[in-house]
Amino acid sequence: MTESCTFCDIADGTEPAYRVYEDESTLAFLDVNAVSDGHTLVVPKAHAPTLSAADEETVAAVFRTVRRVGRAVERALEPDGYNVFQSNGAAAGQDVFHLHAHVVPRWEGDGIHFSPSRERIDPSRGERVADALREVVE
Secondary structure (H helix, E strand, O other): OOOOOHHHHHHOOOOOOOEEEEOOOEEEEEOOOOOOOOOEEEEEOOOOOOOOOOOHHHHHHHHHHHHHHHHHHHHHHOOOEEEEEOOOOHHHOOOOOOOOEEEEEEOOOOOOOOOOOOOOOOHHHHHHHHHHHHHHOO
16 A cells, blocks of 8 residues: 555554454444444455455455444444445545445434435336346356
8 A cells, every 4th residue: 555544544553543343354443523423434454445446355354343343333322223334436425445334323313314315217227237237247
């Protein structure tokens, strides 16, 4: 990694963070720009800019830790639920280009909205898009 990466710096201990959990390959820490109490980020310790760029073992490790953190959120904070989300690329809202997943505790009436407006897919479009994806899925 030649450029500076905030999450790499947090993972290697050169930047401070409110650490929640750590294992050999992942780190979970509170988001300093939290949308709710307990909003936690889970990152791989090895740099990968996006989910697509990470190897399968890294992705599996991150989501094992996401599950562990989600269970901790449930036990410690007793939310009504929690969101897990992960963004890839600036258009998707990624602002730190180091793979990370968010675990966001939620309470009824908390005013947090992640859901875009949606409409049912047109069947012919659905078939075309599904066909295009099936052709290249690995």
